[in-house]
Amino acid sequence: MSNAIRERVLNKLREAVGRGDFDVPTPPPLPVQEWSREEKINRLQSMLETMHAEVRRTTHADWITTLKEILRERALQTLVYGPDTALAGVLQGAWENDLPALIPYQQDIESFKETLFNADAGITTTRGALAEIGALVLWPTIQEPRLLSLVPALHIALLEADGIYNTFAEMMGSERWQDGMPTNALLISGPSKTADIELTLTFGVHGPKELLVLILDN
Numbered sequence: 001m002s003n004a005i006r007e008r009v010l011n012k013l014r015e016a017v018g019r020g021d022f023d024v025p026t027p028p029p030l031p032v033q034e035w036s037r038e039e040k041i042n043r044l045q046s047m048l049e050t051m052h053a054e055v056r057r058t059t060h061a062d063w064i065t066t067l068k069e070i071l072r073e074r075a076l077q078t079l080v081y082g083p084d085t086a087l088a089g090v091l092q093g094a095w096e097n098d099l100p101a102l103i104p105y106q107q108d109i110e111s112f113k114e115t116l117f118n119a120d121a122g123i124t125t126t127r128g129a130l131a132e133i134g135a136l137v138l139w140p141t142i143q144e145p146r147l148l149s150l151v152p153a154l155h156i157a158l159l160e161a162d163g164i165y166n167t168f169a170e171m172m173g174s175e176r177w178q179d180g181m182p183t184n185a186l187l188i189s190g191p192s193k194t195a196d197i198e199l200t201l202t203f204g205v206h207g208p209k210e211l212l213v214l215i216l217d218n
Contacts, residue, residue: 040131047134051190122152128163161217
């Protein structure tokens with residue numbers, strides 16, 4: 001395209017913009033989804049299980065016992081955790097010799113990479129969950145880096161039942177995300193998956209091959 005033709009085209013566009021009426025209509029509000037507490041738990045569990053996650057409902061008093069039973073059943077060798085969290089104190093205080101070795105994630109990634117990539121499982125807390133789309137929400141921190149949930153073959157996530165929201169918009173508004181967010185937030189709906197050109201889902205190709213969610217519900 002010559003410069004003259006290009007300039008004519010741009011002039012026509014500029015004239016059209018100058019004459020146009022560009023009042024942007026206000027979009028209708030998003031439909032509000034509201035489920036009861038029990039409905040939110042059931043919906044989240046159903047959607048996670050559809051995406052090949054394993055979900056166990058337990059209580060604040062019993063979750064550590066449930067976790068130990070699961071780990072013994074699976075005969076895992078190593079479990080990576082964040083040592084500077086409230087979760088760490090519970091794990092360390094209840095651990096027994098026949099359970100996987102507890103490995104604290106307290107080194108930089110270059111020094112810890114080989115250990116992390118060979119770990120059987122990683123355990124994290126969660127920020128909450130979304131019943132509408134069936135996803136956990138994680139806010140990675142220095143104490144619980146995001147690689148804890150993205151690298152080990154099994155990701156174990158603890159979720160407070162009261163932290164399950166109807167929708168993403170409700171969670172952001174209720175917790176005032178606008179006042180401060182981490183550098184990234186993770187939405188996790190199951191173990192890792194990918195799809196080929198025919199849209200056939202394959203699970204466990206990269207990242208965690210399994211997701212285990214413990215819902216703490218009193």
